[in-house]
Amino acid sequence: MILFVLCISAFLFFICFNLLTNNKILHAITSIVFAVLFILSTFFITINFHDHYGMHKVSHETSNKLVSSADKGMNMLLYQPIGTSGKDKVVIYRTDEKATKPSHTGTDKVENKIITINSDKAKLVTKTVKYEYNSSANRLWFGLAQKPTRVKTINYFYVPKSWMTLTVNQAKQLPTIIKEISGSNTAAQAQMKMAAEQYVQAQVKAAMMKNPKMTSAQQKALVKKVTAEFTQKAQSESLQKMMPEIKQKLSQVK
Known part of the structure; x- marks a missing residue:
């Protein structure tokens, strides 16, 4: 609306x-009225753009479950440092285990914070601060001049202590x-086998005692299943010991 007032007042002033010179x-x-309207319109448009007149800061918060940045294996959250200060980083994350490609945070007016928690559930809380119009009247007047503007976005990555937070190189x-590490411990490998x-x-x-008529195919399927179960459990325990x-060693990787 304010843009229309600006254009119309400029046209009518002209x-x-x-x-309109016959009637002094x-x-x-009329010249003074439309000149004042033009000046006021210009003034309010300027302070709307520069000082966000008619707007106020509003925070929007969303929360999502985090899954490991890696497709499989250990739970981890990846990030890539940017700049020379070491404070800024792009975080690579996933919120869906079925996602083939991880997402990453932006760099424009974005702050990322990685926080270690005692809980075993990782989550991402995104807080977005925007300038939005504080009334429908101001939205009507200035809506075409300036749209709601994002001030900043803060991503809070809450990760359990059991997770690893690594750079891409690490x-x-x-x-x-x-x-x-595991290859150097042959005794542990033999013991695990x-x-x-x-x-x-x-x-x-135990399964044969419950079902003496178990076929050879069923036995093979059972062996495959319990072997996979044991391997997964043993690898998890082994990794915890090696952590x-x-x-x-990871701390030495730049």
């Missing part, structure tokens, strides 16, 4: 000032580091 009183009054080196065999045998024996050494 008409009255240049063409009417010429003076994540690339992680498989090599794990392989290096023996434990796996004993676990599988015990599970198959101090893994973190030490």
Whole structure:
């Protein structure tokens, strides 16, 4: 609306000032009125753009579940430092386990904070601060002049203590580091292999006692299932034991 007032007052001022000259009183009054309207319109448009006149700051908050930035394996949150200060970073994250590609935070008026929590559930809380019109009247007057403007966005990444927070370079080196540490402990590998065999045998024996008529195909399927279960559990426990050494080596990766 204010833009229309600006254009119309400028047009009418031009008409009255240049063409309405026969009646000097009417010429003076109309010229002054439309000149004042033009000046006031320009003034209010200026303070609307510069000082967000007619607007106020409003915060919008959304919350999403976080899943590991990596497709599989350990739970982790990845980030990439930007700039030279070391304070700014782009965080690479996922909120859906089915997502093939992770999302990443922006860099324009965006602040990312990674917070470690005691809970076992990771989440992303996004707080967006915008300038919005404080009344329908101001929206009517200035809506075409300036749209609601985003001031800043703050992303709070709440991650459990069991998660790893790694740079992209550290994540690339992680498989090599794990392989290096686990490969150096041959005794533990032999012990794990023996434990796996004993676990599988015990599970198959228990299943056979419940179902003596179990076929060969059923036995093979059971062996495959319990082997996968044991492997997953053993790998998780092994990683937890290696975690101090893994973190030490990761700290050396730039």
